[in-house]
Amino acid sequence: MLFRYLAAAAVAIAYFLPMAFPAAAQENAPQVAPSLADLRTDMRMAAAFATMVGESEIPEWIHDKAVTSPGDRVSFGGRDYLAMSACEEHLCGPHRMAVLYDEGKGVMYGVIATSDDEAGTEALTWLNIGGGPEGIDGKSLLYATLSGSVTNHPQDFRYLPETEE
Known part of the structure; x- marks a missing residue:
């Protein structure tokens, strides 16, 4: 049961962290070369x-x-x-x-x-x-x-x- 709560918390953090810190998300996003x-x-x-x-x-x-x-x-x-x-x-x-x-x-x-x-x-x-x-x-x-x-x-x-x- 504890494992399920920890897994759900990890998924929530991974999902909401970029929304809370958009600059950090952009900084870590892969850079796509021009085309x-x-x-x-x-x-x-x-x-x-x-x-x-x-x-x-x-x-x-x-x-x-x-x-x-x-x-x-x-x-x-x-x-x-x-x-x-x-x-x-x-x-x-x-x-x-x-x-x-x-x-x-x-x-x-x-x-x-x-x-x-x-x-x-x-x-x-x-x-x-x-x-x-x-x-x-x-x-x-x-x-x-x-x-x-x-x-x-x-x-x-x-x-x-x-x-x-």
Whole structure:
């Protein structure tokens, strides 16, 4: 009988404690990394996305039917980036997108992948890729984000700048 009272008290404390101390509950809550869904509320991220896209035509699903996941931290060229991906709802296999977002500079790089399983082809549309480090390591990281490798092994995608010997 005493065990039941103690169990009920423990459940009540666990349930009501966050309500009594909301700041402590928020402090201990797991932090979710930003995702492409934040384009709707993060004006700086939305501006970086718009600049990245520029005059390129992008599929409509990106605006209204995208399924997103929290981003992963990666680095290359001495800078940290947020690697984020999205796919079209109910068509994730053939319609995917990945971006690298430099939060400090407010710059974004991306790729849109469209595949045809019957033909065995995949078309890649690169966005805002220039001649800088995003042209080599950035493309590799973007493709690794599309494939899920970055999410599965984020610690393996933190490239340190080369040092002179």
